[in-house]
Every structure is written in structure tokens, then in C-alpha cells.
Amino acid sequence: MYTEKVMDHFSNPRNMGELENASGVGTVGNAKCGDIMRIFLDIDNNIVKDVRFKTFGCGAAVATSSIATELVKGKTVEDALKVTNKAVMDALDGLPKAKVHCSLLAEEAIHAALWDYAQKNNIEIEGLEPPKEDIHEHEEEDDE
Amino acid sequence: MDQAIYFDYAATTPTKKEVVDEMLPYFTTNFGNPSSVYSIANKSREAVLTAREQIAKAIHAKDDEIFFTSGGTEADNWAIKGVAENYQSKGKHIITSKIEHHAVLHTCEYLEKQGYEVTYLEVDEDGLISVEALKNAIREDTILITIMYANNEIGTIQPIKEIGQIAKENGVLFHTDAVQAIGTEAIDVKEYNIDLLSMSAHKLYGPKGIGALYIKKGTKMKAYIHGGTQERRRRAGTENVPAIVGFGKAIKLAYNNREDNNKKLITLRDKLISEILDKVPYSRLNGHQTKRLANNVNISFEFIEGESLLIMLDMKGICASSGSACTSGSLDPSHVLMAIGLPHEKAHGSLRITLGDRNTEEDVDYLLEVLPDIVKRLRDMSPLYEDFIKKS
Amino acid sequence: MDQAIYFDYAATTPTKKEVVDEMLPYFTTNFGNPSSVYSIANKSREAVLTAREQIAKAIHAKDDEIFFTSGGTEADNWAIKGVAENYQSKGKHIITSKIEHHAVLHTCEYLEKQGYEVTYLEVDEDGLISVEALKNAIREDTILITIMYANNEIGTIQPIKEIGQIAKENGVLFHTDAVQAIGTEAIDVKEYNIDLLSMSAHKLYGPKGIGALYIKKGTKMKAYIHGGTQERRRRAGTENVPAIVGFGKAIKLAYNNREDNNKKLITLRDKLISEILDKVPYSRLNGHQTKRLANNVNISFEFIEGESLLIMLDMKGICASSGSACTSGSLDPSHVLMAIGLPHEKAHGSLRITLGDRNTEEDVDYLLEVLPDIVKRLRDMSPLYEDFIKKS
Numbered sequence: 001m002y003t004e005k006v007m008d009h010f011s012n013p014r015n016m017g018e019l020e021n022a023s024g025v026g027t028v029g030n031a032k033c034g035d036i037m038r039i040f041l042d043i044d045n046n047i048v049k050d051v052r053f054k055t056f057g058c059g060a061a062v063a064t065s066s067i068a069t070e071l072v073k074g075k076t077v078e079d080a081l082k083v084t085n086k087a088v089m090d091a092l093d094g095l096p097k098a099k100v101h102c103s104l105l106a107e108e109a110i111h112a113a114l115w116d117y118a119q120k121n122n123i124e125i126e127g128l129e130p131p132k133e134d135i136h137e138h139e140e141e142d143d144e
Numbered sequence: 145m146d147q148a149i150y151f152d153y154a155a156t157t158p159t160k161k162e163v164v165d166e167m168l169p170y171f172t173t174n175f176g177n178p179s180s181v182y183s184i185a186n187k188s189r190e191a192v193l194t195a196r197e198q199i200a201k202a203i204h205a206k207d208d209e210i211f212f213t214s215g216g217t218e219a220d221n222w223a224i225k226g227v228a229e230n231y232q233s234k235g236k237h238i239i240t241s242k243i244e245h246h247a248v249l250h251t252c253e254y255l256e257k258q259g260y261e262v263t264y265l266e267v268d269e270d271g272l273i274s275v276e277a278l279k280n281a282i283r284e285d286t287i288l289i290t291i292m293y294a295n296n297e298i299g300t301i302q303p304i305k306e307i308g309q310i311a312k313e314n315g316v317l318f319h320t321d322a323v324q325a326i327g328t329e330a331i332d333v334k335e336y337n338i339d340l341l342s343m344s345a346h347k348l349y350g351p352k353g354i355g356a357l358y359i360k361k362g363t364k365m366k367a368y369i370h371g372g373t374q375e376r377r378r379r380a381g382t383e384n385v386p387a388i389v390g391f392g393k394a395i396k397l398a399y400n401n402r403e404d405n406n407k408k409l410i411t412l413r414d415k416l417i418s419e420i421l422d423k424v425p426y427s428r429l430n431g432h433q434t435k436r437l438a439n440n441v442n443i444s445f446e447f448i449e450g451e452s453l454l455i456m457l458d459m460k461g462i463c464a465s466s467g468s469a470c471t472s473g474s475l476d477p478s479h480v481l482m483a484i485g486l487p488h489e490k491a492h493g494s495l496r497i498t499l500g501d502r503n504t505e506e507d508v509d510y511l512l513e514v515l516p517d518i519v520k521r522l523r524d525m526s527p528l529y530e531d532f533i534k535k536s
Numbered sequence: 537m538d539q540a541i542y543f544d545y546a547a548t549t550p551t552k553k554e555v556v557d558e559m560l561p562y563f564t565t566n567f568g569n570p571s572s573v574y575s576i577a578n579k580s581r582e583a584v585l586t587a588r589e590q591i592a593k594a595i596h597a598k599d600d601e602i603f604f605t606s607g608g609t610e611a612d613n614w615a616i617k618g619v620a621e622n623y624q625s626k627g628k629h630i631i632t633s634k635i636e637h638h639a640v641l642h643t644c645e646y647l648e649k650q651g652y653e654v655t656y657l658e659v660d661e662d663g664l665i666s667v668e669a670l671k672n673a674i675r676e677d678t679i680l681i682t683i684m685y686a687n688n689e690i691g692t693i694q695p696i697k698e699i700g701q702i703a704k705e706n707g708v709l710f711h712t713d714a715v716q717a718i719g720t721e722a723i724d725v726k727e728y729n730i731d732l733l734s735m736s737a738h739k740l741y742g743p744k745g746i747g748a749l750y751i752k753k754g755t756k757m758k759a760y761i762h763g764g765t766q767e768r769r770r771r772a773g774t775e776n777v778p779a780i781v782g783f784g785k786a787i788k789l790a791y792n793n794r795e796d797n798n799k800k801l802i803t804l805r806d807k808l809i810s811e812i813l814d815k816v817p818y819s820r821l822n823g824h825q826t827k828r829l830a831n832n833v834n835i836s837f838e839f840i841e842g843e844s845l846l847i848m849l850d851m852k853g854i855c856a857s858s859g860s861a862c863t864s865g866s867l868d869p870s871h872v873l874m875a876i877g878l879p880h881e882k883a884h885g886s887l888r889i890t891l892g893d894r895n896t897e898e899d900v901d902y903l904l905e906v907l908p909d910i911v912k913r914l915r916d917m918s919p920l921y922e923d924f925i926k927k928s
């Protein structure tokens with residue numbers, strides 16, 4: 001069902017845990033459909049110095065969180081903002097159709113953590129929108 | 145199945161070797177169409193008769209009350225839509241429960257769109273319906289009560305005899321989806337006043353793609369699948385002879401050894417339940433403690449999500465199942481776990497272990513060895529657990 | 537099947553040994569439910585995918601246009617009732633022919649009781665529908681044309697391409713029951729503008745109890761059997777993995793060797809036809825001479841009755857079939873033979889021989905040796921023949 005990359009990140013998640021005194025923390029998701037993702041960012045000099053995640057969700061949700069932390073680490077805030085769910089999926093060699101929404105969660109969690117950082121520091125990051133409440137729904141396959 | 149330990153017998157069972165051996169001649173040698181005139185088709189005809197007898201005997205029915213279908217799902221569809229269609233002049237009200245299999249629930253929902261009314265009975269925290277509530281739900285225009293024998297997720301066994309009694313007293317037909325009960329429970333359709341009962345072979349070490357509907361003599365039931373004159377004109381289509389033979393053999397084996405098998409299953413089941421609850425904090429048993437299928441364990445672990453749990457177990461070579469939304473292919477976690485009152489997050493973190501003939505005490509010990517660590521690892525990863533620890 | 541010579545491949549075929557071998561691991565080893573999360577279920581999932589591809593390829597469809605059913609009968613029921621239900625806002629008129637299989641005819645009759653209107657097209661003496669009559673039958677409210685690819689009794693192949701063209705031009709859906717054609721005919725659903733096509737594995741050396749419905753992408757078709765989310769929510773029920781695997785393998789084998797197989801069948805067929813007509817007086821071929829299935833022989837012998845003929849052949853170790861009322865399980869002789877204009881008595885005296893992979897030229901010679909005597913014996917017994925002889 002999952003690619004080797006997904007399984008690798010699922011079984012050896014990178015950057016799992018918390019950061020004390022993080023510069024920004026973002027929690028997204030909706031317990032109702034099973035997925036909650038939290039990203040901690042340590043930002044220094046506009047660079048993501050360190051990152052951690054915690055996730056309550058399926059294998060794809062765990063793997064996307066893990067790879068997303070790798071993708072943003074060391075990047076500038078602006079570049080971190082450009083880590084899309086597509087980039088996350090590509091980095092994992094793809095996800096099953098029914099699991100695409102889990103990768104959206106990673107994108108949103110990063111954005112939420114960046115938003116928190118911006119709020120705390122009273123700065124504006126271009127192109128960053130405030131996190132939405134319910135960020136996704138499981139899309140049902142239509143039967144044409 | 146390699147070296148993996150299979151703990152998902154409620155999803156499907158391997159077909160027993162003896163069953164496959166019994167089926168084999170009907171593929172290549174005695175392959176004749178039972179409807180044919182020539183004598184070599186006698187073997188197919190007789191094989192179908194024998195299987196019908198074996199199945200009838202297992203549930204104390206008569207041979208001509210057994211009708212083969214392509215599985216439990218078709219049997220459920222036929223039973224419910226059949227009563228709806230053939231009894232609509234009497235009324236259009238059906239009573240069922242909130243924890244039925246989707247084969248029943250989605251069929252009922254379909255009928256609602258066709259102008260039928262359906263009452264979905266609540267269940268208590270153990271998954272039992274209330275017979276009082278059932279009595280109160282019966283109306284002048286009620287034509288059918290369809291309540292499952294035993295639940296596929298939490299293993300709770302309903303008070304079938306009382307339900308049958310109530311149905312009889314009120315002149316309402318009673319259908320029960322016995323797909324999970326058959327093979328381990330002693331079922332007597334006459335004593336329990338069951339009018340219609342659904343079965344599926346692949347849950348009792350028979351082949352997939354074959355099931356049956358018991359239809360009590362005298363019930364008005366026309367064909368749901370139209371065509372040839374097979375199954376006394378009630379179910380068209382060339383008989384699936386090898387699968388029918390396998391179904392017969394499997395049900396016979398199951399009932400010949402039922403008590404011994406159950407004893408073994410119950411021992412393993414109870415060990416699993418007590419030790420998991422003991423070893424893993426913030427866990428609870430789902431389903432009734434004693435009114436429970438011999439092979440069913442269903443436990444919720446707070447703060448973790450079921451699919452991740454299943455994948456980690458899989459990496460340890462253990463096959464199990466969950467009521468998590470992430471595995472259900474639909475928007476919500478298991479409707480059964482919701483109906484017994486679990487909040488969403490707890491329903492997500494459920495683990496179903498269903499035991500079967502290949503399981504040993506060593507398997508159970510191995511599961512007990514690896515499970516607590518896996519739960520711990522997932523909790524360490526869980527933002528919900530983090531919040532909980534910080535709050536407390 | 538002992539030493540009997542099997543000449544009834546249109547009724548059912550033996551499952552090929554290679555096909556059974558391919559199926560076997562899915563009963564006992566790779567038995568997992570394809571919907572499960574754990575990795576051992578991957579094998580079941582992949583096996584279903586492969587079979588779907590094999591079937592799609594055989595009829596030039598896309599993989600996701602193939603939906604597994606329990607056989608040809610269910611596919612026919614689903615196709616016709618499905619269109620009826622999902623297109624009723626457009627209209628309630630259906631066009632079919634008088635020589636369809638009962639799976640189609642009885643489904644249409646059922647729909648008539650539900651308020652649909654059905655036109656049953658006549659066929660000519662060869663069993664062909666008239667495309668002109670079809671055009672004339674189409675109305676504003678016509679939603680479906682359902683015409684079989686090839687007839688199971690007389691082997692006549694309909695002008696499928698023309699029918700598809702007419703359906704397309706008139707914006708009407710086209711379903712074809714291809715149960716008898718699949719495996720021997722080259723079928724291209726795109727080129728022929730087929731929207732729905734029914735198949736059954738046990739007619740092409742696959743297992744019984746499995747079939748498929750091709751549903752062209754974009755066709756509004758909801759589930760007919762409700763329940764779980766299998767077959768992309770269009771056909772509920774645990775997938776019959778071993779049978780699906782067998783179906784895939786069988787169709788692949790059939791199409792890999794189609795031309796060679798057909799050449800052999802046609803040689804035997806044409807030899808049988810010409811020599812029987814030659815050796816037995818008062819006999820006639822039913823069905824079209826050239827637009828005919830490669831393996832079908834159907835001949836009427838005046839003054840005799842089919843069941844008696846079959847029993848005598850059976851005593852000589854020959855398995856065949858007939859359109860006689862005495863074998864049909866219903867009051868009347870074959871509706872197909874009646875539709876091509878045979879009077880009752882001639883329809884009674886019909887013999888269907890359908891050839892297959894185990895048949896040799898010796899088998900055919902043996903049949904040609906015993907048949908004329910048997911017919912003679914029955915005629916000597918027949919009051920009809922007596923009258924005829926006296927009159928002439």
C-alpha cells in the first residue's frame with residue numbers, strides 16, 4: 001500500500017518529539033477524522049534551525065510529518081513556506097489516492113507553526129495566511 | 145502466509161485444506177452443470193444436495209429452506225429488499241440496529257430512499273440492543289426486524305431468542321445476519337423463531353464468494369437475482385458447485401468440533417483481554433464481557449490511532465484490524481464504536497484481534513510482548529498524549 | 537468426468553488445470569482480505585489488480601471499467617436494473633430481443649411489473665435481429681438497448697457493431713450479454729460502442745461463481761448489492777480472490793490462443809453440421825450458417841423429443857443439451873427456437889452440441905456414428921413419425 005520511503009519514515013520517524021521554547025508551534029487537524037499534527041520550529045536569523053513533530057494519525061500522516069521536518073530544516077522562512085504537500089508527496093515517492101489529504105496536513109502544520117512564529121515576533125511573512133480551523137476532509141471517491 | 149501471525153479471522157479465514165481437497169474434483173472432473181440431463185452431472189447435483197443438508201443441519205433448518213448466494217452481503221441484501229418488496233402491502237416499516245454490518249445498514253438506507261421507514265435501535269455501552277426499546281418500536285406497519293446475531297467488530301451477541309419471541313408475538317418477520325456467529329455459536333432457527341438468516345462461508349474456513357440465506361418455509365420471498373430456474377427459482381445463476389461443496393464441508397467441520405474449538409479460543413481470548421488491559425494503561429475493552437464471540441478481542445487505546453498501530457504490528461509480523469477512520473475508507477471511525485458511546489479519538493485507537501484455528505498460546509504471548517511497546521512508541525509520538533500528560 | 541464425451545461447453549466448461557493451479561495459493565496461503573491493512577493482504581490485492589487488467593485487456597476496456605460480480609446472471613441483472621434505476625428520469629423504455637438469456641428476459645419482465653416498458657424485438661429464421669426494426673423501436677424515452685452478443689442455444693452472433701452505432705447515434709445506452717461470446721470472439725468495447733457488457737468465467741474454462749460487468753467510464757451506475765466499499769463502492773461483498781484470479785488467468789489463456797482454438801473448433805463444428813444433416817433425414821440446422829459461434833451446433837430432428845434423445849446419447853457416453861420443454865424446467869420448449877419460427881414439435885426435437893478444448897476428431901466421429909441410429913430408434917417409437925410416413 002505504501003512506498004518504501006513512506007515505510008522508512010514511518011518506522012524511523014525523523015525529528016519526532018518536542019522543542020522547549022520553540023519559536024513557533026502549529027497544531028492542525030481535526031480529531032474527528034483522526035489526524036492531528038503538531039510542528040515545533042526553532043527559527044534563528046530567519047533560518048529554521050531545528051524542527052520537531054508530533055502526530056496522531058495514520059502511517060501516511062506520520063511519514064509526511066517526518067519528511068516535512070527534513071524538508072524545512074535549514075531553510076529560510078520563505079523557502080520553508082514553499083514546502084507544499086506535493087513536494088512532501090514527491091519526496092515520499094507518492095501516496096495512495098485515499099491518503100493524499102494526509103500530506104496536506106503537513107503543509108498546513110508548517111504554515112501554522114510559521115504563523116505562530118510571526119505572531120509572536122510581530123512580523124509579517126509574505127504569502128502566509130492564518131491557519132484554517134478544519135483543514136481537510138477525507139474526500140469520498142465519487143461514483144460518477 | 146509466510147511467518148506472519150494472523151489475528152484477523154473475522155475479516156476472513158483461510159480455507160481449510162480438507163475443504164479445498166473436497167472442492168478440487170468439482171473444478172476439473174465433476175464439473176458438470178447441475179441442471180443438465182446427462183448422468184455425469186449427477187455428481188454435481190448430488191454434491192449440491194449434500195452441502196445443502198450439511199448447512200441445514202447446522203442451523204436446524206430443512207434442506208429446502210437453504211438458498212445459496214454469492215456471500216453474506218448478497219444474503220443480507222436479498223433478505224431485506226425481498227421482505228420490503230414482498231410485504232409492502234402490509235407496511236413499509238423496518239427495525240434494525242445502529243451497529244449492523246454495512247450490508248444491512250446501506251441496504252436499509254437504500255430502502256429509505258425508496259419510501260420505506262427504518263428505525264435504527266440504539267445499543268448500550270456493551271453493544272446490546274434493548275428488548276424493551278424493540279417492543280416499543282414495533283408498529284402496525286412494521287414488516288421486518290433485522291438484528292445481527294453477533295457483531296463483527298466488538299463481538300457482542302444479541303438476545304436472539306427474545307428478539308425472535310417478540311417478532312413472533314407481533315407477527316413481524318425476523319432476519320438475522322449470522323455471518324459472524326455461524327461456526328462458533330449453536331444456532332437453532334426453529335427454537336429462536338428466525339425467519340431469515342444470512343451466512344457466509346469464508347468466515348468459517350470455507351471459500352470466499354459463497355453464502356446462503358435461510359428462508360423459513362412459508363415466507364413470501366421472490367427472487368432478487370432473476371434468470372434461470374436454479375435454487376427453486378429463487379436465485380438464478382449457474383450453481384457455484386465447488387464453492388457450495390466447500391461451504392458444506394466447512395460448516396460440518398465447524399459444528400463437529402465446535403465445543404472444543406470454542407474452549408481453546410475462549411482461553412486465548414480471555415488471556416489476551418486481561419493481560420492487555422493489565423499491561424497497557426488507558427485501555428478499555430469494547431463489547432460485552434461475556435455475551436461475546438469466542439474469538440473476539442476489541443480494545444481501545446487512548447491517544448493513538450489505529451492504522452499506525454496496525455502498521456507497527458504488521459512490521460512485527462502480526463495481522464490485526466482496527467475501527468479507525470483511516471482504515472475504514474470512509475469519513476468516520478467505526479459506526480459500531482461510536483454507537484457504544486466512544487468519542488471519536490477513542491474509536492480511532494481501537495484494535496480488533498480475532499482468533500482462529502492457527503493461533504497458539506505462543507502467538508498470544510508474542511503479541512502481549514510486543515504490543516505494550518508499540519502503544520508506548522505511538523503515544524510518545526502523539527500530540528494528544530502530550531496534552532494529556534501536561535494537563536495532569 | 538469418467539469416459540464420457542463432453543459436448544456441452546455452452547452449459548459450463550471444466551476449469552483448466554493451469555487455472556486451478558493459479559487459484560490454489562489464494563485459498564490457504566494468500567487468503568487475506570484485500571481490504572486489510574497488513575502487508576500479507578498485498579498479495580490478494582495485487583492478484584485482484586492483475587486479474588482486472590487481464591479482463592480489461594481482453595475486451596479493450598480500462599481496468600477501472602471492470603467490476604466483478606458473482607456470474608453472468610448477476611451482471612445482467614445489475615446492468616439492466618441499474619440503468620433502469622439510474623436513468624428513470626430520462627425515460628422508462630427498454631429494447632431487447634426475444635432470444636435473450638433468461639437472466640435478461642426475466643429481469644426485463646420484472647421491470648415491466650415496476651412500470652417500465654419493454655420492446656422485445658423479433659428475430660429472423662437465423663436468429664438475427666433487424667437493425668431497421670431496432671431503429672424504429674427507439675423512442676424519446678428509450679434508455680437502454682440490451683441485445684446479446686451471441687446466443688447460447690443457436691450460436692447466432694448479432695450485428696453488435698451496428699447496434700452500438702445506432703445506440704450511440706440515438707444517445708441510448710447499449711448493454712450486451714457477452715457470456716457466450718467471450719473467449720472465442722474478438723471483442724472491442726470501444727470500437728463497438730458498448731456501454732455495458734456481461735461476462736461469466738465458467739464459460740471460458742474459469743471457475744463458476746465469478747463474472748464481471750464492464751461499465752464504460754461516465755455511465756451512471758450505482759451499486760446493486762449494497763454494503764462495504766469493495767469494487768469502488770459499486771459492488772459490496774468480500775472479493776472472491778481465488779475465483780477472480782482464475783477468471784483472469786482463464787481469459788488470458790483464451791485470448792492468447794483464440795485463433796488456433798477457433799480454427800480447431802470450426803473444423804469440428806462444420807464437420808458435425810454437414811455430416812449430421814447428410815446422414816439424418818428430416819433434420820435442419822438452427823442458427824445462422826456463418827454468423828455463428830465457433831463451437832455451436834444446433835440441429836432439429838423432426839418427430840422426436842429432445843430429452844429422450846439426450847438420455848440415449850448419455851447411455852452412449854455423450855453429454856449434450858436440448859431446447860426441449862421436458863428439459864427446460866418450464867412448460868414450453870426453448871423460447872429461442874420458437875422465436876426463430878420452429879413449431880413446437882420441431883423445437884422439442886432439438887439437439888445442441890457445443891464443442892470445447894477436450895474434444896477430438898474421434899469424439900466427433902463417434903457421435904456421427906451413434907446419432908443416426910438413436911434418431912432412428914426414437915422415430916420408430918414416435919406416433920408423429922408414423923402419421924407422417926402414412927401420409928406421405
Ligand SMILES: Cc1ncc(COP(=O)(O)O)c(C=O)c1O
Binds near residue numbers: 218296
Ligand atoms: C456481520 C457481517 N455481515 C455481513 C458480512 C458480509 O459478508 P461477505 O463479505 O461474505 O459478503 C460480513 C463480513 O464481511 C460480516 O461480518
Ligand SMILES: Cc1ncc(COP(=O)(O)O)c(C=O)c1O
Binds near residue numbers: 382609637684686713
Ligand atoms: C447468454 C448467457 N447469459 C447469461 C448466462 C448466465 O451466466 P451464469 O450462469 O454465470 O450466471 C448464461 C449461462 O448460463 C448465458 O449463456
Ligand code: FES
Binds near residue numbers: 061469
Ligand atoms: S490520518 Fe487519517 S487517513 Fe491519514
Ligand code: FES
Binds near residue numbers: 861862863
Ligand atoms: S413428456 Fe415428460 S416432460 Fe415432456
